[in-house]
Amino acid sequence: MSESLLKMENVDTFYGSIHILQKVNLEVGVGELVCLLGGNACGKSTTLKTILGIVKPKAGTITFAGEDVTKVGTPGRVKLGMAVVPENRRLFAPMTVLENLKLGAYVRGEADPADLERVFELFPKLRDRQSQLAGTLSGGEQQMVAVGRALMSRPKLILMDEPSMGLAPKFVEQSFEMISNLHKSGVSMLVVEQNANMALAIADRGYVLQTGRVVLTGSAKELSGHEELRKAYLGR
Amino acid sequence: MDYLGQQLINGLTLGGVYALIALGYTLVYGVLQILNFAHGDVYMIGAFLGFFAMTWLGGPLAPTVPVALMLLVMFLIAMMGTGLLGIVIERFAYRPLRNSTRIAPLISALGVSILLQNGALLIFSPSIRSYDTSSYIPSTLGFSVGELTIDSVRLGVLVLSAVLMILLTKWVNGTQVGRAMRAIAYDKDAAVMMGIDVDRVIRWTFFVGAALAGAAGVMNGLLLRGVSSGMGLIPGLKGFTAAVIGGIGSVPGAMLGGLLLGVIESLAQGYLSTNFADTITFILLITFMLFRPNGILGRPMMVKV
Ligand SMILES: Nc1ncnc2c1ncn2[C@@H]1O[C@H](COP(=O)(O)OP(=O)(O)OP(=O)(O)O)[C@@H](O)[C@H]1O
Ligand SMILES: [Mg+2]
Numbered sequence: 001m002s003e004s005l006l007k008m009e010n011v012d013t014f015y016g017s018i019h020i021l022q023k024v025n026l027e028v029g030v031g032e033l034v035c036l037l038g039g040n041a042c043g044k045s046t047t048l049k050t051i052l053g054i055v056k057p058k059a060g061t062i063t064f065a066g067e068d069v070t071k072v073g074t075p076g077r078v079k080l081g082m083a084v085v086p087e088n089r090r091l092f093a094p095m096t097v098l099e100n101l102k103l104g105a106y107v108r109g110e111a112d113p114a115d116l117e118r119v120f121e122l123f124p125k126l127r128d129r130q131s132q133l134a135g136t137l138s139g140g141e142q143q144m145v146a147v148g149r150a151l152m153s154r155p156k157l158i159l160m161d162e163p164s165m166g167l168a169p170k171f172v173e174q175s176f177e178m179i180s181n182l183h184k185s186g187v188s189m190l191v192v193e194q195n196a197n198m199a200l201a202i203a204d205r206g207y208v209l210q211t212g213r214v215v216l217t218g219s220a221k222e223l224s225g226h227e228e229l230r231k232a233y234l235g236r
Numbered sequence: 237m238d239y240l241g242q243q244l245i246n247g248l249t250l251g252g253v254y255a256l257i258a259l260g261y262t263l264v265y266g267v268l269q270i271l272n273f274a275h276g277d278v279y280m281i282g283a284f285l286g287f288f289a290m291t292w293l294g295g296p297l298a299p300t301v302p303v304a305l306m307l308l309v310m311f312l313i314a315m316m317g318t319g320l321l322g323i324v325i326e327r328f329a330y331r332p333l334r335n336s337t338r339i340a341p342l343i344s345a346l347g348v349s350i351l352l353q354n355g356a357l358l359i360f361s362p363s364i365r366s367y368d369t370s371s372y373i374p375s376t377l378g379f380s381v382g383e384l385t386i387d388s389v390r391l392g393v394l395v396l397s398a399v400l401m402i403l404l405t406k407w408v409n410g411t412q413v414g415r416a417m418r419a420i421a422y423d424k425d426a427a428v429m430m431g432i433d434v435d436r437v438i439r440w441t442f443f444v445g446a447a448l449a450g451a452a453g454v455m456n457g458l459l460l461r462g463v464s465s466g467m468g469l470i471p472g473l474k475g476f477t478a479a480v481i482g483g484i485g486s487v488p489g490a491m492l493g494g495l496l497l498g499v500i501e502s503l504a505q506g507y508l509s510t511n512f513a514d515t516i517t518f519i520l521l522i523t524f525m526l527f528r529p530n531g532i533l534g535r536p537m538m539v540k541v
Contacts, residue, residue, distance in 0.1 A: 052429065054425075054428060054429065073433075074428050074429070074431060075431045075432065075433045077431070078430070078431025079431060084429050086426060086429050090423060090425075090426035090429065091426075092418070092419045092422050092423065092426065093422065094418075094422055095415070095418060095419065095422070099415055102412065102415060103412075103415055103416065103419055103427075103430050103432070104430060105412075106412055106415075106416060106430050106431055106432050107430075107431040109412065110412060111412075149430070153431065
């Protein structure tokens with residue numbers, strides 16, 4: 001692994017008295033595409049929310065870009081270079097595509113026209129739909145806005161929570177291709193996916209979560225060949 | 237015809253003032269889903285601050301600076317003062333209750349309202365003060381079209397409220413804080429994920445909403461002259477009604493609701509009876525609450541997943 005960008009060490013997260021994440025250790029290196037796999041309700045989204053500071057861990061430390069961010073609030077972490085493509089995308093439906101993109105740059109003050117241009121080059125379709133309300137876009141287009149919005153803050157790391165969820169099958173493949181292309185252009189990513197096969201096909205490394213614990217980790221290649229994992233997830 | 241025209245002009249002037257008050261209700265409701273019933277008293281404080289600024293500059297009879305400058309200072313001091321008051325109210329009356337029941341902020345609002353009214357009564361004493369506008373703004377400065385006349389104060393209030401509404405619209409639609417405010421109103425958790433500092437945006441929202449009420453207070457002082465600690469109650473309820481008519485949470489709705497209410501009231505006053513103006517407000521409020529709670533431009537309650 002290259003130089004470490006994000007590091008979770010022995011992180012415990014609770015919702016009230018319910019212990020969700022248990023001694024989670026996870027790392028993303030600079031330029032890496034890491035996938036986080038696991039069944040329903042095992043704590044994947046909670047892991048991302050803990051990294052982003054939406055929920056505070058009870059124990060453990062989170063280091064990002066060389067700084068201990070365990071006690072830093074979400075705005076601070078976004079400022080340091082985290083961005084998220086949330087579960088269900090969570091676009092601001094009554095606002096235009098352009099406004100959604102501009103909000104992605106909130107921590108930078110005003111949106112930089114050069115960043116907007118980069119997003120439109122990546123997703124030419126959005127250029128024509130700038131003034132359309134985000135809520136009226138197709139699923140695939142909404143995903144482009146969600147990814148574009150995350151890119152607008154010039155992040156060091158993008159956290160993606162099931163980016164292909166709810167997409168029509170033909171868009172799912174495109175979606176993985178887009179993520180892979182982003183990765184190749186140098187963006188570091190931590191991607192939560194249900195679709196383990198496709199995720200491992202594009203990832204460098206992966207972690208498997210089960211009821212809040214990391215039960216398996218390794219290179220994408222190792223995980224793809226892993227018998228237990230194959231039985232548990234990949235077969236589905 | 238000229239009588240009707242006169243009533244319409246009066247109605248729009250009054251409506252502009254209501255719209256400025258209504259905006260504060262609607263902005264705060266948008267970000268926090270609370271009804272800030274201390275808002276009418278913020279308006280009252282604005283009227284007092286404008287009055288004290290005027291006194292500080294020599295008073296109505298012997299202003300020490302040009303009248304235009306005096307008016308500017310009156311508005312600036314009232315708006316800054318009430319804006320800061322809005323921030324203080326949010327910090328101490330609403331923020332501690334952010335995660336409590338829906339009724340708690342309402343009770344807190346009533347507490348703030350009583351505190352402001354009694355505070356004003358105690359500090360400013362019960363005597364009614366007058367802006368005495370006619371001693372420094374000759375009404376002949378206005379102009380007439382045919383048989384319609386619009387006096388200078390009305391004209392000024394009409395223009396200024398229009399300018400403030402245009403500026404507000406620009407702020408809401410064209411700045412990052414304004415955008416963030418709308419994002420929070422739609423999906424607060426998603427706004428947090430974008431790195432938006434929600435507390436800071438809420439502070440801004442209270443500042444802007446309260447400053448508009450402060451301006452409305454000075455306008456009322458200039459139009460009707462009298463200033464007293466209880467003066468916020470009825471305009472507060474009218475601003476609230478205007479916000480409900482337009483659709484609470486909707487910025488254009490608050491403007492439309494304010495102007496409509498002003499015109500309806502003025503027509504009722506002119507054609508039915510002078511005493512009817514307040515009654516009709518409450519008839520409208522109850523009618524809308526019962527039959528169209530989302531108002532004219534409000535969207536139905538948004539469902540979040
Ligand atoms: N805000 C919350 N309050 C209480 N419990 C929660 C909260 N959010 C999630 N949980 C619980 O925590 C557990 C882990 O949830 P999480 O959303 O992290 O799972 P997930 O792996 O992302 O699941 P999915 O695949 O369905 O998205 C679940 O049992 C869930 O019910
Ligand atoms: Mg999830």
